[in-house]
Amino acid sequence: MEGSKKAAVMKRLEKYNMTRFQTSVLRATLDIPKGEVRTYKQIAAKIGHPKAYRAVGSALKENPLAPTIPCHRVVKSSGELGNYSGRGGKKGKRRLLEIEGYIIKKNR
């Protein structure tokens, strides 16, 4: 059953005036399996812009389907969380990752 939730989300994206870059970033982010994380660099590479990791961040930050797209699963290459526009900022991001099963360091 969870085969095609992505298609439904992508359909919604079509209503927004987003650039190809943003749509590609959101698609790649949406493709992240539960309990896993992706780096900005991996997302950029996946969409064909291996050096635009910075642009990836800009795209995610404006992400129109915020909680629908797992933007909290995107972290820095160093394994750190990085920033987050959602609720609670980085704190909420880390919290979501813990709930999903991603290993987090103890000390909050």
Next chain:
DNA sequence: CAACACAAAGTAG
């Protein structure tokens, strides 16, 4: 042109 949810390599301590 400046700034940004980053990355990597460089210099300095």
Next chain:
DNA sequence: CTACTTTGTGTTG
């Protein structure tokens, strides 16, 4: 390790 600098990229203002 911390801290700063420079280069690179796409979007936004």
